[in-house]
Amino acid sequence: MSSKNPINRREFIQKTSLASAGLVVSSTPSKKKFSRKPLSSLRLAFFGTGMRGQGHVDLALRRDDCEVVAIAEVDAEMIKRTKNLFSKRNLKLPTIYDQGERDYLRLLEKEDIDAVIIATPWRWHTEMAVAVMNAGKYCGVEVCGAFSLEECWQMVDTHERTGSHLFFLENVCYRRDVMAILNMVRQDLFGELMHLECGYQHDLRGVKFNDGQSPYDSGVEFGEKGFSEAKWRTWHSVHRNGDLYPTHGIGPVAQYININRGNRFLYLTSMATKSRGLHNYIVDHEKGGANHPNASVEFKLGDKVTTMIKTVNEETIVIHHDTNLPRPYSLGFRVQGTKGLWMAVNNSIYIEGQSPSHQWEAAAPFLEKYDHPLWKKYEQKAVGAGHGGMDFFLLNSFIESAKQNIEAPFDVYDAATWMAITPLSEQSISMGGQAMAFPDFTRGRWMKRKNSFAWDDSF
Amino acid sequence: MSSKNPINRREFIQKTSLASAGLVVSSTPSKKKFSRKPLSSLRLAFFGTGMRGQGHVDLALRRDDCEVVAIAEVDAEMIKRTKNLFSKRNLKLPTIYDQGERDYLRLLEKEDIDAVIIATPWRWHTEMAVAVMNAGKYCGVEVCGAFSLEECWQMVDTHERTGSHLFFLENVCYRRDVMAILNMVRQDLFGELMHLECGYQHDLRGVKFNDGQSPYDSGVEFGEKGFSEAKWRTWHSVHRNGDLYPTHGIGPVAQYININRGNRFLYLTSMATKSRGLHNYIVDHEKGGANHPNASVEFKLGDKVTTMIKTVNEETIVIHHDTNLPRPYSLGFRVQGTKGLWMAVNNSIYIEGQSPSHQWEAAAPFLEKYDHPLWKKYEQKAVGAGHGGMDFFLLNSFIESAKQNIEAPFDVYDAATWMAITPLSEQSISMGGQAMAFPDFTRGRWMKRKNSFAWDDSF
Numbered sequence: 001m002s003s004k005n006p007i008n009r010r011e012f013i014q015k016t017s018l019a020s021a022g023l024v025v026s027s028t029p030s031k032k033k034f035s036r037k038p039l040s041s042l043r044l045a046f047f048g049t050g051m052r053g054q055g056h057v058d059l060a061l062r063r064d065d066c067e068v069v070a071i072a073e074v075d076a077e078m079i080k081r082t083k084n085l086f087s088k089r090n091l092k093l094p095t096i097y098d099q100g101e102r103d104y105l106r107l108l109e110k111e112d113i114d115a116v117i118i119a120t121p122w123r124w125h126t127e128m129a130v131a132v133m134n135a136g137k138y139c140g141v142e143v144c145g146a147f148s149l150e151e152c153w154q155m156v157d158t159h160e161r162t163g164s165h166l167f168f169l170e171n172v173c174y175r176r177d178v179m180a181i182l183n184m185v186r187q188d189l190f191g192e193l194m195h196l197e198c199g200y201q202h203d204l205r206g207v208k209f210n211d212g213q214s215p216y217d218s219g220v221e222f223g224e225k226g227f228s229e230a231k232w233r234t235w236h237s238v239h240r241n242g243d244l245y246p247t248h249g250i251g252p253v254a255q256y257i258n259i260n261r262g263n264r265f266l267y268l269t270s271m272a273t274k275s276r277g278l279h280n281y282i283v284d285h286e287k288g289g290a291n292h293p294n295a296s297v298e299f300k301l302g303d304k305v306t307t308m309i310k311t312v313n314e315e316t317i318v319i320h321h322d323t324n325l326p327r328p329y330s331l332g333f334r335v336q337g338t339k340g341l342w343m344a345v346n347n348s349i350y351i352e353g354q355s356p357s358h359q360w361e362a363a364a365p366f367l368e369k370y371d372h373p374l375w376k377k378y379e380q381k382a383v384g385a386g387h388g389g390m391d392f393f394l395l396n397s398f399i400e401s402a403k404q405n406i407e408a409p410f411d412v413y414d415a416a417t418w419m420a421i422t423p424l425s426e427q428s429i430s431m432g433g434q435a436m437a438f439p440d441f442t443r444g445r446w447m448k449r450k451n452s453f454a455w456d457d458s459f
Numbered sequence: 460m461s462s463k464n465p466i467n468r469r470e471f472i473q474k475t476s477l478a479s480a481g482l483v484v485s486s487t488p489s490k491k492k493f494s495r496k497p498l499s500s501l502r503l504a505f506f507g508t509g510m511r512g513q514g515h516v517d518l519a520l521r522r523d524d525c526e527v528v529a530i531a532e533v534d535a536e537m538i539k540r541t542k543n544l545f546s547k548r549n550l551k552l553p554t555i556y557d558q559g560e561r562d563y564l565r566l567l568e569k570e571d572i573d574a575v576i577i578a579t580p581w582r583w584h585t586e587m588a589v590a591v592m593n594a595g596k597y598c599g600v601e602v603c604g605a606f607s608l609e610e611c612w613q614m615v616d617t618h619e620r621t622g623s624h625l626f627f628l629e630n631v632c633y634r635r636d637v638m639a640i641l642n643m644v645r646q647d648l649f650g651e652l653m654h655l656e657c658g659y660q661h662d663l664r665g666v667k668f669n670d671g672q673s674p675y676d677s678g679v680e681f682g683e684k685g686f687s688e689a690k691w692r693t694w695h696s697v698h699r700n701g702d703l704y705p706t707h708g709i710g711p712v713a714q715y716i717n718i719n720r721g722n723r724f725l726y727l728t729s730m731a732t733k734s735r736g737l738h739n740y741i742v743d744h745e746k747g748g749a750n751h752p753n754a755s756v757e758f759k760l761g762d763k764v765t766t767m768i769k770t771v772n773e774e775t776i777v778i779h780h781d782t783n784l785p786r787p788y789s790l791g792f793r794v795q796g797t798k799g800l801w802m803a804v805n806n807s808i809y810i811e812g813q814s815p816s817h818q819w820e821a822a823a824p825f826l827e828k829y830d831h832p833l834w835k836k837y838e839q840k841a842v843g844a845g846h847g848g849m850d851f852f853l854l855n856s857f858i859e860s861a862k863q864n865i866e867a868p869f870d871v872y873d874a875a876t877w878m879a880i881t882p883l884s885e886q887s888i889s890m891g892g893q894a895m896a897f898p899d900f901t902r903g904r905w906m907k908r909k910n911s912f913a914w915d916d917s918f
Binding site: 306434 | 651653654666730732742761763765768769773774798799809810811818893894
C-alpha cells in the first residue's frame with residue numbers, strides 16, 4: 001500500500017466506518033455494547049506495575065489528560081516503587097489491589113475507570129484482557145506470544161460480543177527509524193514489497209537470570225529466587241521451544257504490508273537450534289558453576305528460533321528469535337521491494353535509480369528526510385521516555401484512542417494474529433518444520449479493513 | 460568441530476583412509492576401478508568454454524603442471540575466444556570438439572586425458588559428469604542446483620561403481636573472508652555453532668537479459684536472442700520456482716559445520732515471493748517496454764526465495780536466493796555460535812569476552828589476524844584470478860587433487876547434497892512450505908567421514 005496523500009486521521013476513520021458499513025463479509029462485527037462519548041480526561045487503572053508497568057505509569061503521571069486511580073499488583077516491592085512515582089510528583093496515591101492474583105477482578109467491580117493497561121507476566125494477559133473487555137473498559141495489553149490459538153479467539157470473541165476495544169501495546173511500531181521506513185514504504189520508495197525480515201535478537205541471559213534483588217546481569221537465579229522478569233519469564237525458556245516473543249519484529253512488518261488490512265498471514269514454518277546458551281551462562285558465571293542447582297535445569301528453548309511466514313499477497317517474512325546467546329542487540333529489520341531495500345543491521349538503504357549502482361547508501365539521510373510527522377511533532381515530549389522515546393508515542397496513542405473510544409491502530413485482531421505466531425511456531429518445530437496455517441481471526445474482514453496507523457501527526 | 464592443531468594434509472588423508480577402513484557402515488564404497496599413480500603433470504579437457512570455462516582455461520594455461528589438450532564447445536564465438544587465450548600465450552591449440560552437443564562423448568573416447576572440467580549450462584552437468592566418471596577421468600564440475608534427487612543419486616552411484624572422483628567446483632569456499640572465518644571456527648572463537656545464514660543475493664537482471672552480443676546490462680533479450688548465460692540460464696527463471704543456485708552460500712556453511720562429515724542436512728522448508736522483478740526490468744528498460752515480446756513472458760521464479768535447513772547436529776541454516784531485484788551484491792553470511800557471531804552484511808564480529816559488551820567490532824582485524832595459511836602462501840599468485848582471487852585457489856586445488864587422484868574436498872556426496880537443495884526447495888514451495896527430507900547420499904558414511912578441506916597451506 002502506498003499513498004502520497006496521507007489523509008487526516010479523523011476523516012480517515014470516518015471513511016473507514018462508512019466503508020465498513022457496506023461490507024459484504026461479516027458486516028456487523030459486534031454489538032458495541034459499551035459505546036460512549038469521547039472524554040477529555042481518562043480514568044486509568046494498571047494491572048501489573050513491575051518494571052514495565054512502572055514505565056507506563058511514570059509516563060501517564062506526566063500527562064494532564066489522565067488520572068491513574070487504581071493498581072492491581074501482588075509484589076510488595078513493586079507496589080512500593082510504583083507509589084514512589086506518585087509521591088515524587090505529589091500526586092494522590094492510587095487505590096492498591098494486592099489481595100492475591102485475582103484481586104484485579106475486585107478492582108474492575110469497584111473502580112470508576114475508563115481504561116486499563118495490563119503489564120503482568122504473559123500468563124495473565126488474555127485472562128485479564130477478556131475480563132477488562134467484559135467490564136466495558138478500554139483495554140491496553142502489553143505484548144507477548146500466545147499459549148494457544150484458542151486464547152487468541154477468546155480475545156476476538158470477547159471484543160466482538162462486548163464492543164470493548166483492545167489496544168495491543170507494541171512499542172516498536174513507534175521506533176523512529178521504523179516509522180521513517182513506514183513513510184518511505186507509503187511513498188513507494190521501495191516499490192511493491194516482496195520480502196521482510198525482523199525479529200528479537202537480544203541477549204537476555206542477564207534478564208532471564210539475576211541475583212533476586214536487581215533485575216539485570218547480577219546472578220544466575222530465576223523463578224522463586226529471581227527478581228522481576230527472571231521470576232517468571234525464564235520458565236518459558238525451560239519449557240517451551242518456539243518464537244516466544246515475535247511482536248517487536250512483526251508489529252512494524254505488519255504495518256508495512258497491511259496485515260489484517262488487505263493482507264494476511266497464510267502459513268509459517270519454524271526451526272530451532274539446540275539449546276546451549278542458558279546452561280553455559282549458569283555454568284560459566286562467577287555466581288554459578290557446574291554445581292549450582294540451576295546447572296542441572298534442562299532448557300527446551302532453542303538458542304535460535306527462525307520462522308518463515310508466507311502472506312496471501314505473496315510476500316515472505318523471516319522472524320529471528322535469538323535471546324540466549326552473546327550478541328549485540330538487533331531487531332534485524334529488512335524491508336525489500338521491487339525498487340530497493342533497507343537493511344537495519346548495516347544501517348543501509350539501496351534505492352534503484354537514486355543510489356549508486358550496486359552500492360549501499362547510509363540509511364541516516366533517508367531516515368532524516370522521511371522522518372515521520374509524529375516524531376517531528378512530539379520529539380521534545382518523547383525525550384526521556386523509555387526505549388529511545390518510542391514508549392511516549394505508544395502511551396500517547398493509547399490514551400488518545402481510549403479517550404475517543406476508537407479502534408486501536410493495533411487491535412484485537414492484530415493481537416490475536418501476532419500472538420498466534422508463538423503457538424504455531426512451537427507446533428511447527430515439534431512437528432519437524434511442518435507448515436502451520438494461520439486462522440483468519442478477522443473472519444474475512446481483512447479484505448476490506450484499512451490500515452489506520454500513523455497517517456498523520458495526530459497520535 | 461574445532462582444532463588448534465591443523466594436521467598435515469597428506470597425514471590427514473592417510474588417517475582418514477585408515478579410519479574409513481574400520482567403518483561399520485558401508486565400509487567398501489567403491490571398486491576404485493580407475494585408481495592410478497600420482498602425476499606430475501595433468502592432461503586436461505574442458506566441456507564448455509563459455510565465459511566461465513574461459514576463466515578456468517586462462518588460469519590453467521598459466522600453470523606448468525597441466526596441459527589443456529581438448530575442448531568440447533558448440534558456440535563458434537566462444538571457441539574463437541577460447542582459442543585466443545592459447546594464441547596469446549603462444550600455446551598449442553587444443554583439439555576442438557564442436558560437432559553437436561554430444562561431441563564431448565567422442566572427445567572422451569579419442570583423447571588421452573586425465574581430467575575434465577565441466578562448465579556447460581546446468582542441464583548438462585550431471586549427464587557429462589556421469590560420462591566423465593564412467594570414462595575413468597577425474598571430474599571437475601561447475602556449481603548448479605539439481606533438477607531432481609535422482610540425478611544426484613546417479614552421480615553418487617557412478618562414483619561408487621567406477622571409483623572416479625568428482626570435484627564440485629565451489630569457488631566461494633576459497634573466498635578470503637570465508638576461509639579466515641573457517642580458521643576462526645576451527646579455533647573455536649565462535650564456540651559451538653548454532654545458526655548460519657548464507658545465500659546468493661545478486662541482482663542478475665543484467666545477466667539474465669542482454670542484447671545478444673555483450674553479456675552484461677545491454678538489453679532485454681534472452682534464449683535464442685540472448686548471449687552467454689542469457690541464452691539458457693533465464694529459462695530457469697521462466698519455468699522454475701525454487702532456490703536455483705544454493706551452493707555459493709551452502710558450500711562455505713557446509714565446511715563450517717562439517718556436512719557429510721559428522722553432520723548432515725535433515726530437512727528443509729522453502730517459501731517464495733511473487734515474481735515481479737524480471738517483468739518490470741523488461742518493461743522499464745529503454746530497449747524493452749510494455750510492447751516488447753518478452754514483456755508477455757510469465758516468470759515463475761519468485762523474486763526472493765528463502766530456505767531453512769535443519770541439521771542432524773541441530774544447527775539451523777537460512778539460505779537466501781535473491782536475483783531478480785535491484786540490490787547490492789551480498790552472500791549474506793552469518794556464522795553464530797555459543798561465543799559470538801560474524802555478520803557479513805555489516806562486516807562485523809562479536810566475540811564474548813573480547814568485544815566490548817553488546818557492541819559490534821569491525822571484522823577486518825579478525826579477518827587479517829586469522830587469514831588462512833593458504834591465502835598467506837598464495838596471495839601473490841591469486842592476483843588477477845577471477846572473483847577476487849578465489850578462482851585461483853579453486854583451480855589449484857582441483858589440479859593438485861586430480862594429479863594425486865585423491866578425493867576432492869567437495870566431493871560427489873557434497874555435490875549431490877548441495878545440489879539437492881534446489882529440487883527440494885521447488886517441492887517445498889509448490890506444496891505450501893511443507894518440510895522435505897534430505898536423502899543421505901553417503902549411505903551412513905557421514906558418521907565417520909572427516910572434513911579434509913584446507914587444514915594447512917598445501918592446496
